[in-house]
Amino acid sequence: MERSLKEHFEQTLQEVSIDCAIFGFHAGELKILLLRWKGTDGWSLPGGRIYKEESTDDAANRILKERTGLTDIFLQQYYTFGNANRLTHLSKQDLMELLELALGKDYFHDKINRRVVSIGYFALVEFDQVQATADWYTDEFRWWEIPDVPKLLFDHNEMVVRALHALRQQIRNQPVGYNLLPEKFTMPELQRLYETILDKQFDRRNFQKLLVSYDILEKLDEKRTGGANKSPFLYRFNKSKYEKAMIDGVSFAM
Amino acid sequence: MERSLKEHFEQTLQEVSIDCAIFGFHAGELKILLLRWKGTDGWSLPGGRIYKEESTDDAANRILKERTGLTDIFLQQYYTFGNANRLTHLSKQDLMELLELALGKDYFHDKINRRVVSIGYFALVEFDQVQATADWYTDEFRWWEIPDVPKLLFDHNEMVVRALHALRQQIRNQPVGYNLLPEKFTMPELQRLYETILDKQFDRRNFQKLLVSYDILEKLDEKRTGGANKSPFLYRFNKSKYEKAMIDGVSFAM
DNA sequence: TTATCATTGCGTAAATCTTACACATAAAAA
């Protein structure tokens, strides 16, 4: 009995990885950071493994730091992917060729035949702060606008869809923007962020009223000049009030 | 390079398990199914491992079937637990004694020193339909009312808290009741279910109006007699409308 | 220099949704 238990456990050992959907906001568009696998045209989300002494949250933060240089940013687990066939949504042939190119012959046999569980995290980062770097597997990174995201490796398209869904869920119950916008921003910029994430237009007067009602914004005396119109005021988040609102929750019901 | 990659992967192999918070509703109370480990007084959530050919969802459904005899019930992943120390929230000493009792000497060394990632699922079941059975590790099962849940093994108290939170989130965006109530039920019974899950009282007239507005209920000609009062009408869910509402979502904002 | 254009700041009315509450009625118990 004890022996069979032990064998049973060894049989059910898994590869567990973490994949991060890293969202940024730039030029009025929501973007996601993708990596291209070495010598191929296959793209995927940044990911990695969990070390022995790490929690999954620690591993996700480490991976994020390795890819973007950033620490202390918003990062949240949203779903764990464990379809038995999640590595083979491409044809096995195609996948083998890609992985062989990227990793050398030795590896792909294991990779394809072992099941992999992946914990999905999503992160919100300030676009301009990111110093992206590729990893072992990859030799290029690029920010993609959400509608332009190509067909990705493995089940990563599903990951993007679910991460986006989680982000949209998030925005309706907690404030969003602290990690996505620069320190100072205008109300139209904040609105554009919400509109982009939710893919929906809002009345600017009602939007302003609602966001001001959260009591997390400080209106500054400065204005943003340069546009061919009346200069909008700059705002910034009050960090402690913002954090309180993250805990207490808000209701964005537009 | 290829070799070190391979070694790296072997080093990061994980145990992945699934733990299920199984909620039932009986005698006006929300209850959760717990198992007692063999020869000990340590309780835990029902759980198990993932076989090679299974998806995590399949594994969760299988575990649920093994413990309750039920198939086709509401089951949803809510969080993946991966704190490095999640098996040692009891003192190592205490845990070793418990596991040795339950499993024999051979096992516990592995169990304690290897990190385990557990995918949390919660299920909603019709209490009276459940034929509960214990598993390898355990020799007793019992339904516990939520406030009475004792200190559990591992990090399972945190799991219960998070599962309950996920259930409460759920109920505010999708209808609940199909799997928790018998086929026919009265409006006060449905209200009691909502009140128990959310731990909050509602005005019965407003509750009825809101639930009726979802257009998922069929009012029957029958009444429930026996109470020392006016007999309430029986209702049942219209399955197709209920399923549509599960997809489209509802807003329970009381 | 001045008029025009695009967009912002600010405010109010209408519509909708949520909450509070009242009275008649039925089934069992006294």
Place this chain on the structure above:
DNA sequence: TTTTTATGTGTAAGATTTACGCAATGATAA
């Protein structure tokens, strides 16, 4: 037969959300 308890139904007040008007400002074009 009367009392007790809880149900069935409806309406008004309050709060929130949505729709929309108009004056003001900064850049640009005339």
